C-alpha cells in the first residue's frame with residue numbers, strides 16, 4: 104500500500120505539488136493524468152523515491168522508500184531518459200545491467216519481448232531511434248516484474264502499431280501476474296480502457312482520484328436529433344457538443360436521476376458514459392470544474 108500524506112514538493116520557489124494525500128492499492132492499473140506541467144512526473148518521482156518531499160510523508164508498505172534497500176528493488180521507474188554514458192553502451196548490455204538490478208527479472212519473458220518488439224540488441228543505445236529507445240525501456244519495465252511499475256510518458260516516439268503491441272502485452276501480463284502499475288500519458292483516449300482507476304493532477308494538486316467506472320459515471324453522453332438533445336441539455340452543465348447531420352452528441356457533467364434518464368429515453372435519446380478523456384479535458388481546462 105502506498106500512502107502520500109500532505110505531500111508538497113518545491114523546486115526553489117516553484118511549488119510542483121501542494122498537500123497531496125493519496126492512497127494506492129497493491130494491485131491495479133492507475134492512470135495519472137494532467138496537463139503539461141501539472142505535476143505528474145514530480146508525483147511519480149516521489150513515489151519512486153527519485154526525490155524526497157519538501158514536506159509531508161510518502162510511505163510504501165509503511166516505510167519511507169527514499170534510499171531504502173528493502174523498497175527500491177520493488178519499484179521499476181520507466182521514463183524517457185537520455186544519458187551520455189548509456190548512449191555508448193550496447194542495448195544488450197543495458198538490458199543486462201537492468202536484469203542485474205531487478206530481483207524479479209524474468210529472463211525468458213525478456214527474450215520473448217526482445218523478439219516481439221524487434222529490438223536491435225547489438226546496436227548502441229545512442230544509435231536507436233526515439234521509438235526504439237522507448238521500446239527498450241518498456242521492455243525492461245515489463246521484464247522487471249517489479250511489484251510497483253511506473254511508466255511516465257514511457258512510450259514517446261513509438262508508432263501506433265508498436266504502442267498497441269505494448270498495451271496488449273502490458274494487459275496480458277497484468278492478468279497473469281497482477282501488480283501495481285502507474286501510467287502517465289497524454290494519449291488518454293488510447294489508454295483509458297486499461298485504467299482501473301485514475302488520478303487527475305491539476306496545478307500541483309490531486310483534483311480527483313477514483314475508480315475509472317465511477318469517474319465516467321460523473322458524466323453522461325446524450326445522442327439524438329438536434330432539437331431533442333438541445334431541449335434536454337438546456338440549463339445543464341455541458342462538457343462538449345458536436346453535430347453530425349441532423350444528429351447531435353452532447354456530453355453532460357453530473358449524474359442524471361432515474362426519472363431524467365427515463366424522460367430522455369422516452370424522447371428517443373440514447374444515453375451512455377463519456378470517455379475519461381472528455382471528463383479529464385473538462386475538469387482541467389481554465390474555468391472548468393475543479394472538484
Ligand SMILES: Nc1ncnc2c1ncn2[C@@H]1O[C@H](COP(=O)(O)OP(=O)(O)OP(=O)(O)O)[C@@H](O)[C@H]1O
Nearest residue numbers: 114117118119137138139140141142143144145146
Ligand atoms: N527540476 C526542476 N526544477 C524546477 N522546476 C521544475 C523541475 N521539474 C519540474 N519543475 C516544475 O514543476 C512543475 C511540475 O512539473 P512536472 O514535470 O512534474 O509536470 P508534468 O505534469 O509531468 O508535466 P509534462 O506533462 O509537461 O511532462 C512545473 O511547473 C515544472 O516547470
